[in-house]
Amino acid sequence: MAQNDNPLNMSRAYSPADTESRIYKFWEESGYFKPDTSSDSPPFVMIMPPPNVTGELHMGHALTVAIEDMIVRWHRMKGEPTLFLPGTDHAGIATQVVVERLLATEGLNRYQLGREKFEARIWEWVETYGTRIYEQLRRLGTSCDWSRSKFTLDEIPRAAVRKTFVDLYNKGLIYRGERIANWCLRCSTALSDLEVKYMEVNGNLYQIRYPFSDGSGFIVVATTRPETMLGDTAVAVNPEDERFKKYIGKEIKLPLTNRLIPIIADGAVEAEFGTGALKVTPAHDPVDFEIGLRNNLPVITVIGDDGTMNSAAGEFQGLDRFKCRTLIEDQLKAQGLLVKTDSFQHSIGHCDRCDEIIEPLISKQWYISMESLAAPAIKAVKENQIRIIPERFTSVYFNWMENIRDWPVSRQLWWGHQIPVWYCEDCLSETVTNEDPQTCQSCGSSQIQQDQDVLDTWFSSGLWTHSTLGWPNDTEDLKSFYPGSVMETGYDILFFWVARMIMLGISNMGQIPFHTIYLHGLVLDPEGVKMSKTKGNVLNPLDLIDEYGADAVRFALTTGTSAGNNLRMNEQKLESSRNFANKLWNASRFVISNLNKKETSIKFSKPENILNRHDKWIISRLDQVTQDVNRLMEDFQFGEAQTHIHDFLWNEYCDWYIELTKDRLKVQDVESPLSILAYILERTLRLLHPFLPFVTEEIWANLCKSLDTPEDWPNSLITAEYPVISATTIDEPSIIEMGKLIDFIRAIRNMKSELNIQQRQKIECRIASEMESSLVESEKSTLEKFAGLSISEISDSHLLQLHSGEISIVENLGTAYISLGEGVDLGGELERLRNEQNELSKYISSLTKRLSNQSFINKAPEEVVEKEKGRLKRSTDRETRINEILETLN
Ligand SMILES: [Zn+2]
Numbered sequence: 001m002a003q004n005d006n007p008l009n010m011s012r013a014y015s016p017a018d019t020e021s022r023i024y025k026f027w028e029e030s031g032y033f034k035p036d037t038s039s040d041s042p043p044f045v046m047i048m049p050p051p052n053v054t055g056e057l058h059m060g061h062a063l064t065v066a067i068e069d070m071i072v073r074w075h076r077m078k079g080e081p082t083l084f085l086p087g088t089d090h091a092g093i094a095t096q097v098v099v100e101r102l103l104a105t106e107g108l109n110r111y112q113l114g115r116e117k118f119e120a121r122i123w124e125w126v127e128t129y130g131t132r133i134y135e136q137l138r139r140l141g142t143s144c145d146w147s148r149s150k151f152t153l154d155e156i157p158r159a160a161v162r163k164t165f166v167d168l169y170n171k172g173l174i175y176r177g178e179r180i181a182n183w184c185l186r187c188s189t190a191l192s193d194l195e196v197k198y199m200e201v202n203g204n205l206y207q208i209r210y211p212f213s214d215g216s217g218f219i220v221v222a223t224t225r226p227e228t229m230l231g232d233t234a235v236a237v238n239p240e241d242e243r244f245k246k247y248i249g250k251e252i253k254l255p256l257t258n259r260l261i262p263i264i265a266d267g268a269v270e271a272e273f274g275t276g277a278l279k280v281t282p283a284h285d286p287v288d289f290e291i292g293l294r295n296n297l298p299v300i301t302v303i304g305d306d307g308t309m310n311s312a313a314g315e316f317q318g319l320d321r322f323k324c325r326t327l328i329e330d331q332l333k334a335q336g337l338l339v340k341t342d343s344f345q346h347s348i349g350h351c352d353r354c355d356e357i358i359e360p361l362i363s364k365q366w367y368i369s370m371e372s373l374a375a376p377a378i379k380a381v382k383e384n385q386i387r388i389i390p391e392r393f394t395s396v397y398f399n400w401m402e403n404i405r406d407w408p409v410s411r412q413l414w415w416g417h418q419i420p421v422w423y424c425e426d427c428l429s430e431t432v433t434n435e436d437p438q439t440c441q442s443c444g445s446s447q448i449q450q451d452q453d454v455l456d457t458w459f460s461s462g463l464w465t466h467s468t469l470g471w472p473n474d475t476e477d478l479k480s481f482y483p484g485s486v487m488e489t490g491y492d493i494l495f496f497w498v499a500r501m502i503m504l505g506i507s508n509m510g511q512i513p514f515h516t517i518y519l520h521g522l523v524l525d526p527e528g529v530k531m532s533k534t535k536g537n538v539l540n541p542l543d544l545i546d547e548y549g550a551d552a553v554r555f556a557l558t559t560g561t562s563a564g565n566n567l568r569m570n571e572q573k574l575e576s577s578r579n580f581a582n583k584l585w586n587a588s589r590f591v592i593s594n595l596n597k598k599e600t601s602i603k604f605s606k607p608e609n610i611l612n613r614h615d616k617w618i619i620s621r622l623d624q625v626t627q628d629v630n631r632l633m634e635d636f637q638f639g640e641a642q643t644h645i646h647d648f649l650w651n652e653y654c655d656w657y658i659e660l661t662k663d664r665l666k667v668q669d670v671e672s673p674l675s676i677l678a679y680i681l682e683r684t685l686r687l688l689h690p691f692l693p694f695v696t697e698e699i700w701a702n703l704c705k706s707l708d709t710p711e712d713w714p715n716s717l718i719t720a721e722y723p724v725i726s727a728t729t730i731d732e733p734s735i736i737e738m739g740k741l742i743d744f745i746r747a748i749r750n751m752k753s754e755l756n757i758q759q760r761q762k763i764e765c766r767i768a769s770e771m772e773s774s775l776v777e778s779e780k781s782t783l784e785k786f787a788g789l790s791i792s793e794i795s796d797s798h799l800l801q802l803h804s805g806e807i808s809i810v811e812n813l814g815t816a817y818i819s820l821g822e823g824v825d826l827g828g829e830l831e832r833l834r835n836e837q838n839e840l841s842k843y844i845s846s847l848t849k850r851l852s853n854q855s856f857i858n859k860a861p862e863e864v865v866e867k868e869k870g871r872l873k874r875s876t877d878r879e880t881r882i883n884e885i886l887e888t889l890n
């Protein structure tokens, strides 16, 4: 091990900055991050969600790593050959945009450079900055196997993409279709439905008269986008709508164009919306497109993919779509065809990446037909081959998968996996092969051109479970590590990524890619708001690591974590995590310095034949906690497991056990608690390692150097065995007895603080304990020391006669009769407490009233409601305490 040069001298305070990089280097250079491929045990495999190659560590990554690395370290300590495989994603649009911005500063754009040079520029960028995120992940302590890291554009993942495309094409599951797609004008590409976000926008609803061609009147249509009327090819009404039945089959003379279009019936028209008559523009609206397909309507595109009106728009050609809207409004008004304009709030699609309003446009795109791929992926979850945690996402998954739409996979970008389809100029057929073709497969012509588009980024990350392991080659890694174990990621990419991995994994490998999906939530700011650059509430994890240490950042992120739930990050969580690491450090220094005072070193082993009650208690509690932690970890309740270890270490080990041993450590002729102090600490460090990897490793090395450890002792905590309890040796009586003693001491201490008596002031006490008098007898000095008592009588009767000037406190251990002495004005203190009780009860009823007011709950911001709830909880806790103390004093 030999990590710290001066082990006998642990610094006064723990310094993450002096420790973390040294320990990380030691782990990595020792090869601990690599799975033991010679082991016969079943492996544990986790593939890391690949961050964007342009990415910089944000709180979302930090949360992902805190959870994943904790799971991974736990499995590694359980002795499973553990693979945690890292990688990065080329992230099509995101990366292309970064480099385009760089070019813009040089006054260049990608078209001026041409595709080849542009791609070269991106590669240059990737080679310079692409591993920055890896360095940042290292700072968090991520124990992944860097020797296996992959980039989605590496040779093997490229081959995987190619083979998948060709296979799906040959199965008839990939087709090129002229479809209406979500088009982002700014990004100049089609987007999948998932890449479109809907936002409320204030617009207008225009009602326009469409005259019948026979001059017999008109029908009024309603639209939010009058400029699209130039591309109308019908007016549709609901066939059941009595108002319009008589018009079906008539013709309209379309205003501003004088084209004749029919009135048709279609069930998709909602009679309640607008006027009930729908203008149909198949080229510019997805619903209209479907109506057009059903009714064989012509498709007239009037808006080009640059957002300006095209030649089909006649006199409006060349105008921006929104400018055209105003002009059309004016002309309709002038012709008396505009009935009215109502302001109208509606939700419209925006580009998820750049916020531009999406223009639905007809284009030729490649699609994957999803239904047959989805079927086995639905079955795998239905039949519990794959478990989704939390469970509630299972129905969300089914709902999406059972209504799955075909996946448009072509993107009009240059950065990514170019679509492996070659078009023949002579016979117009397509050649799709695993190797780049030289000639057309159908006619042998050499006049072939590759499709200019690239594949959606999620196509390559959808193959991540097996392409990272070498597929399509038949590799050892693939045999050893597919299928993987747990797929851990944010719930927000369940469909983007997780569902597609299941479908493509089954399709390529014939086997599910992992058996468990664990979904985590989002990191929110202290007010519960999603962190975003525009809101300025973003925390930078690297700054936090500088300030608090990686351990504290990780610990704060996993504090109270539970699957699928968002978590709020705040300073208080970070501070208490750092305090916890310091508490652990100080307790360890205490134990280690006592070990080092000994002339002969203590043999490390599980203590046996323990006689002392305190020792029996702490060992039993350790066993209980170990059992609980293992059960909770197995059940994916990581936040709960962390709380159990935290509370045990802080409350029981540090606050009670260490304090209880201090006198015994000073005396020579009693059995020393030192070996037990060391044993409990060593086991707790193991339990805690997945949650606080650096500080536990550092302490562990120091502790082990101060102990006489067995021959086969592990070299480092990261590879040490995780504690489990096989045969239980829990001593229940000692737990019950210590529980009574601690409750008793706490009650006395509380009473003292309520009555403003100094804790260190010894007060006279008699104890009546019918059932536990021998316990009280044997722990007399403990009670006197920790409760600040001087015990004058211990009786085995049920009650004693209350002397004047005494108050009694009833606890499970027995009844304490306490003489408060001259200095305490009991009557005055009681009155003060009763007053506080009154005030509190008024305050509580006003809070309760407020919180039961439904309109307050509905209207007030969530954080205000939360604050009020917090106040109520604190007040009722305080009230309970006062009630208790008043009851015991009466
Ligand atoms: Zn965009």
Ligand SMILES: [Zn+2]
Pocket (backbone or CB within 6 Å): 424, 425, 426, 427, 428, 429, 440, 441, 442, 443, 444, 445
């Ligand atoms: Zn050909």
